[in-house]
Amino acid sequence: MKTLQLTKNLYYVGVIDHSLKVFDVAMPTKYGSSYNSYLLKTSEGAVVFEGSKHGFEDEYLEHISALVDFKEIKYVVVAHTEPDHSGAIEALLAKNPEITVIASPAGTNNLKNILRHPFKSMVVTAGKELKIGEYTLQFVSGLFLHWPDVMFTYIKEEKAIVTCDAFGAHYASDDILLSKEKNLPAYKEAFEYYFASIMSPFASFAIQGADRVDKLDVDFILTGHGPVIDTNVKETIAAFRELGKKYLPSNDEKHVTLVYATCYGYTEVLAKALKEKLEADGREVSFYKIDALNYAEVKPQILASIRTSGLVLFGTPTLLQDAISLFYDLAAALPIPVIQNKKASVFGDYGWSGEAVNNLSQFLTLRKFKVIPGYRYSFKIDEAGLKGLDDYYQTLK
Numbered sequence: 001m002k003t004l005q006l007t008k009n010l011y012y013v014g015v016i017d018h019s020l021k022v023f024d025v026a027m028p029t030k031y032g033s034s035y036n037s038y039l040l041k042t043s044e045g046a047v048v049f050e051g052s053k054h055g056f057e058d059e060y061l062e063h064i065s066a067l068v069d070f071k072e073i074k075y076v077v078v079a080h081t082e083p084d085h086s087g088a089i090e091a092l093l094a095k096n097p098e099i100t101v102i103a104s105p106a107g108t109n110n111l112k113n114i115l116r117h118p119f120k121s122m123v124v125t126a127g128k129e130l131k132i133g134e135y136t137l138q139f140v141s142g143l144f145l146h147w148p149d150v151m152f153t154y155i156k157e158e159k160a161i162v163t164c165d166a167f168g169a170h171y172a173s174d175d176i177l178l179s180k181e182k183n184l185p186a187y188k189e190a191f192e193y194y195f196a197s198i199m200s201p202f203a204s205f206a207i208q209g210a211d212r213v214d215k216l217d218v219d220f221i222l223t224g225h226g227p228v229i230d231t232n233v234k235e236t237i238a239a240f241r242e243l244g245k246k247y248l249p250s251n252d253e254k255h256v257t258l259v260y261a262t263c264y265g266y267t268e269v270l271a272k273a274l275k276e277k278l279e280a281d282g283r284e285v286s287f288y289k290i291d292a293l294n295y296a297e298v299k300p301q302i303l304a305s306i307r308t309s310g311l312v313l314f315g316t317p318t319l320l321q322d323a324i325s326l327f328y329d330l331a332a333a334l335p336i337p338v339i340q341n342k343k344a345s346v347f348g349d350y351g352w353s354g355e356a357v358n359n360l361s362q363f364l365t366l367r368k369f370k371v372i373p374g375y376r377y378s379f380k381i382d383e384a385g386l387k388g389l390d391d392y393y394q395t396l397k
Contacts, residue, residue, distance in 0.1 A: 003063050004176050004228075006220060009041040010158050012228060013048070013063035015056045018172045023084075027197050031190050032172030033225050035060075035084055038162060039067055040155060042133030045074030048099075049153060049162045050224060054087030061091060070095040074132065075122075078103040079142065079164035080150045081110035085224055090115055102130070107149035124151065140212055142166055144205040146198050152213070160220035166209055167240055169194040169226035179231040187227065194225070195243040201335035206244035210237050249338045253310035259288045259302055260315030261324050266349035269381055270389060271315045274347070277393050295326050303333055311343045311396060312369070314360060318350035318376075323360040331360070336368050345396060346374035347389075354378065372396060 004012040014036035020029045035056060038049040046068045052060035064070070070092075076099050078086060089111070093099055100120040103111060108123050124130070126141035135157050142150035145166040153162040171190040173181055181187050199206050213221070214237050221229035221236065229236050256278050260271035268289070278285050286305040288298055306312055314330070316323040323346070346360045357374040365371045375392035377385045 003039075003066055006038075006160070006228065006230070007158050010155070010160060010220075011039045011041075011067055012176055013037045013039045013060070013067065014050075014176075015052050015059050015063070016172050016174060016176075017053075017056070020170070020172070023170055027170070029170040030193075031170060031186060033170040034172055036168075036222065036224050036226075036228070037063075038222050039064060040135065040158070041068065042135050044133040046072045047132060047135075047137070048073055048076040048092065049222065050079060050164065051076070051086045051089035051092065053084040057088040057091035060088045061095065064092070073099050075100050075102050075130075077137070077153050077162070078107055078111065079152060079162055080147055080224065081107045081114060082147060082165075083114065085164060086111065086114055093119055104149050104151040106147075107151065110149055126151065140216075142209055144202040145209050146202055152209075154216055154218075158220070159217050160222055161213060161216060161218050162222040163209075163213070164224035165198060166206070166223070167213075167221050167229060167236060168223035171226040173227045176228055177230045178227040178236075181227055190226065191239070192243065195240070196247070199243070200247035201337040203244045203247040203249070207241055207248075210241035210244065213237055214241075247307075249342075250308050251310040251342055252308050254282070255284050255286070255305075255309045256311045256313065257286045257288075257302065257305040257309040258313040258315070259290060259327070259330065260313075260348075261290050261317070261326065262315075263317050263319070266377075266380055267315045267317045267347075270347050270349065270375075270377070271313075273381075273386070273389055274313065274315075274393060274396075277390075278396075281397070290326055292326075299330070299333070302330060306330075306334060306342075307338060309342065311345075313396075314344070314346045314364075316346065316348045316356050316360060318348065318352070318354050318356035321353060321355045323348075323356035327360055328363060331364055331367050331369075340368040341370050343372060343396075344369035345372040347376065347392065348374075349377055349379060349381070351379060 016034045018032040020033045035052040040047040102122045124139045128139045130137040138154040140152040142152040169190040262268035314327050344364050346357045354376050357376040
């Protein structure tokens with residue numbers, strides 16, 4: 001479908017991409033995606049909302065030119081400058097250099113570094129309004145959904161809000177409208193997966209964003225990816241808010257995640273002794289033993305546990321002068337906003353030289369954990385080692 005008329009003067013001019021298999025290197029896209037753009041006709045000229053991804057310029061421009069001459073376009077409003085949304089803006093400006101690019105302060109600065117040539121610009125902030133013909137554009141903060149540049153646009157007279165990545169999903173739908181979607185379970189899966197992958201590090205901002213949109217009179221949520229939400233608007237806002245609550249990180253001091261690996265049982269002795277001490281003090285311990293065979297299965301459980309823990313303990317022997325690599329993968333798997341300032345420490349046995357505790361502790365520090373100095377002991381623990389372990393445990397309280 002080339003374009004879709006949403007209201008008398010509001011149109012969908014986006015691009016559907018069934019071929020997309022992975023987004024941003026790390027996110028498999030089971031259902032493809034779309035790069036959504038919109039066009040508003042007014043008595044004073046046209047307004048385009050969003051660009052498209054680089055490589056889709058021809059289709060993007062074709063959709064726009066089917067509705068208006070490029071000379072009629074007065075503004076392009078850029079909610080978010082990630083290149084899957086801004087990549088085609090250069091091609092649009094080449095058609096009409098007189099177009100004024102509207103974006104937030106951060107968005108305007110990003111576009112300078114993306115376009116690398118002068119362009120007409122208008123910087124807007126939350127709460128500002130712009131009148132164009134018979135329409136009012138109200139700018140609403142979309143901060144950290146999911147970049148610091150995000151600015152929603154509420155088209156007051158159309159009861160439509162352009163939200164870019166917020167409320168979206170990597171989901172290619174030729175029907176474009178959610179009201180026409182035939183496979184709602186698949187869409188719901190994509191919606192929740194998208195939130196977990198893209199929005200979950202900014203869960204508190206998602207809740208705030210949902211609250212801001214909920215206060216407006218909205219018939220359409222004009223997303224950056226996935227179907228246009230033209231039905232169940234309140235339900236979608238509520239679902240977005242609930243996902244935000246689900247992924248809010250917390251530091252429950254009573255909850256400890258203890259993950260260990262052991263080659264010959266020595267680190268396991270330390271892990272079990274620490275678990276016993278923690279539980280004796282009334283703390284809840286999520287206890288995991290990992291190895292190359294079970295790691296993929298238990299990793300999601302461990303990451304979910306870390307999200308709510310006030311303390312994270314990694315127990316690793318030294319193997320070839322370093323910690324076992326699985327722990328580096330765990331430490332890197334959660335985004336920094338989720339783990340920042342969460343207490344963590346490393347313990348383990350060693351044979352030759354014992355670098356694991358120090359190396360992994362340094363990595364945890366780089367990941368913004370609040371690292372408590374670790375504990376290591378050579379081979380099998382004895383009475384002196386147990387005394388040292390008890391002293392170490394006191395630092396974990």
